[in-house]
Amino acid sequence: MNRKKGIAIHWFRRDLRLTDNPALAEACSYEWVVPIFIWDPNSSWERALGRASAWWLNQSLHALSAQLQQSDRQLIIAVGNPVDILGDMVRASKAEAVFWNRLYEPKTLRYDASLRNRLSRQVKHVGIFDSYLLVEPDQALKKDGTPYRVYTAFYNTIRKIIKTHSLCPKAILPPLPPGNYPSAPVDTLNLVPLKSWTEGLAALWYPGEEHAQRVLKDFVQNHSAHYKIQRDLPYEEGTSRLSPFLHFGEISVASIFHRVASLQGAQKSPFLKELIWREFSHHLLVHFPNMEVEPLNKSFEQFPWQQNESLFKAWTQGRTGYPIVDAGMRQLWKTGWMHNRVRMIVASFLVKDLLIPWQRGADWFWDTLVDANLANNTQNWQWVAGCGADAAPYFRIFNPILQGEKFDPEGLYVKTWCPELSKLPKKWVHKPWAVPEIKLPEFGILLGKTYPFPIVDHVRARLRALLAYDRIRKKI
DNA sequence: TGAAATGTTGGGGCG
DNA sequence: ACGCCCCAACATTTC
Numbered sequence: 282m283n284r285k286k287g288i289a290i291h292w293f294r295r296d297l298r299l300t301d302n303p304a305l306a307e308a309c310s311y312e313w314v315v316p317i318f319i320w321d322p323n324s325s326w327e328r329a330l331g332r333a334s335a336w337w338l339n340q341s342l343h344a345l346s347a348q349l350q351q352s353d354r355q356l357i358i359a360v361g362n363p364v365d366i367l368g369d370m371v372r373a374s375k376a377e378a379v380f381w382n383r384l385y386e387p388k389t390l391r392y393d394a395s396l397r398n399r400l401s402r403q404v405k406h407v408g409i410f411d412s413y414l415l416v417e418p419d420q421a422l423k424k425d426g427t428p429y430r431v432y433t434a435f436y437n438t439i440r441k442i443i444k445t446h447s448l449c450p451k452a453i454l455p456p457l458p459p460g461n462y463p464s465a466p467v468d469t470l471n472l473v474p475l476k477s478w479t480e481g482l483a484a485l486w487y488p489g490e491e492h493a494q495r496v497l498k499d500f501v502q503n504h505s506a507h508y509k510i511q512r513d514l515p516y517e518e519g520t521s522r523l524s525p526f527l528h529f530g531e532i533s534v535a536s537i538f539h540r541v542a543s544l545q546g547a548q549k550s551p552f553l554k555e556l557i558w559r560e561f562s563h564h565l566l567v568h569f570p571n572m573e574v575e576p577l578n579k580s581f582e583q584f585p586w587q588q589n590e591s592l593f594k595a596w597t598q599g600r601t602g603y604p605i606v607d608a609g610m611r612q613l614w615k616t617g618w619m620h621n622r623v624r625m626i627v628a629s630f631l632v633k634d635l636l637i638p639w640q641r642g643a644d645w646f647w648d649t650l651v652d653a654n655l656a657n658n659t660q661n662w663q664w665v666a667g668c669g670a671d672a673a674p675y676f677r678i679f680n681p682i683l684q685g686e687k688f689d690p691e692g693l694y695v696k697t698w699c700p701e702l703s704k705l706p707k708k709w710v711h712k713p714w715a716v717p718e719i720k721l722p723e724f725g726i727l728l729g730k731t732y733p734f735p736i737v738d739h740v741r742a743r744l745r746a747l748l749a750y751d752r753i754r755k756k757i
Numbered sequence: 758t759g760a761a762a763t764g765t766t767g768g769g770g771c772g
Numbered sequence: 773a774c775g776c777c778c779c780a781a782c783a784t785t786t787c
Contacts, residue, residue, distance in 0.1 A: 513758085621758090622758085625758070629759095664758095673758080674759090677758095677759050677760080678759070678760075679759065679760085680759075680760060683759085683760070684759090743760085743761090
């Protein structure tokens with residue numbers, strides 16, 4: 282193979298893969314390559330990781346290291362600020378090029394711009410590549426040049442723009458340049474905070490590129506055909522479960538999109554529609570960088586939210602007394618993941634039944650989801666709260682009982698995560714408070730002891746939410 | 758990517 | 773046989 286003379290650095294961030302990694306592919310066209318991951322304890326270029334994400338990253342770094350070792354290469358792990366680390370590495374290795382893939386959080390975009398400036402004075406080439414999204418945010422604007430705020434219109438445009446480009450083949454890494462390159466062992470980064478907690482995550486998830494490929498293959502072969510119906514049933518394996526791999530770039534969105542789009546009858550695939558929701562979220566966060574903390578719809582700044590720590594805590598711990606909500610919150614805590622249908626239900630419950638600010642829910646998800654992603658998390662919470670782009674109307678309030686009966690009719694999901702309800706007949710599994718008192722012992726339930734009473738009455742909570750939304754609506 | 762309230766229709770019981 | 777009432781089932785509107 283003809284390699285360019287000289288030395289290139291590839292900075293691994295959320296692109297922890299060898300296949301279809303354009304920045305890495307470019308680096309690998311050089312004679313020598315330094316593949317580096319930088320752990321920055323001060324989070325100078327990104328939001329500080331949540332605990333579940335940190336655990337995932339730890340496992341992913343092990344996986345990537347092992348992958349490189351298979352071909353006798355080494356992942357260099359450094360600790361510090363990327364500006365300093367990369368500057369030092371350029372000097373130490375005498376590199377003439379630095380490459381990485383673009384990410385879209387506002388903080389990262391700012392950091393990248395100044396980093397590119399700094400490095401441009403030191404090296405011949407600084408290359409930032411597009412691979413985290415299907416379409417760049419400046420490529421999907423309305424005719425008047427402003428961003429889309431309505432999903433369907435955005436979707437139609439995106440489908441027209443996406444071109445089938447060929448994916449980069451798996452990178453074959455050239456050796457490290459001559460010299461001494463100290464590397465921190467993954468476990469010295471202290472990314473795993475609570476071992477007793479992460480054991481539950483470890484039982485379910487196998488981070489890393491090789492497993493991501495297997496998960497995609499399994500989804501395409503066994504689940505994608507039933508996705509439209511099955512994805513809404515939390516007890517079924519109906520969703521792809523690719524989100525954490527996608528977040529950390531262990532698989533590229535283009536490779537998922539093109540694989541699924543090539544299937545029979547995939548033109549209107551609801552799965553592709555979900556992938557494009559991910560695009561929408563990222564584009565919105567680029568165009569409205571404050572939406573991480575502020576509602577897109579300004580009238581919501583006046584919304585009469587309630588701060589109630591004990592209700593919030595009951596929600597996080599899965600003690601609301603609504604089985605479908607509690608099952609979801611417990612699945613989240615035990616596995617670092619929650620089924621998408623249930624995410625909508627628990628989010629609606631926090632925001633509309635408890636009137637707790639969506640930002641609190643977003644923060645909890647950020648900390649506990651292995652697929653926590655700032656753009657998706659922010660966009661989806663604003664959507665549920667009714668203040669986002671193309672948001673659910675304020676009056677659309679999920680009824681946790683009906684949602685349970687509709688999507689978990691046998692109560693199998695509920696009983697998996699709330700085993701204290703396992704003896705309940707399906708008639709009452711979503712409303713244990715309605716069981717005639719004389720039957721409770723038969724089902725092994727002591728309401729208020731083994732399972733809580735509802736912390737709010739949904740019918741009244743709904744009316745209260747409508748009143749609250751009414752107050753801001755009149756001010757529009 | 759809801760749910761409740763309200764409106765409409767049509768079949769069957771019954772005087 | 774006919775009209776009236778009831779109410780389930782479905783449709784539409786409203787929150």
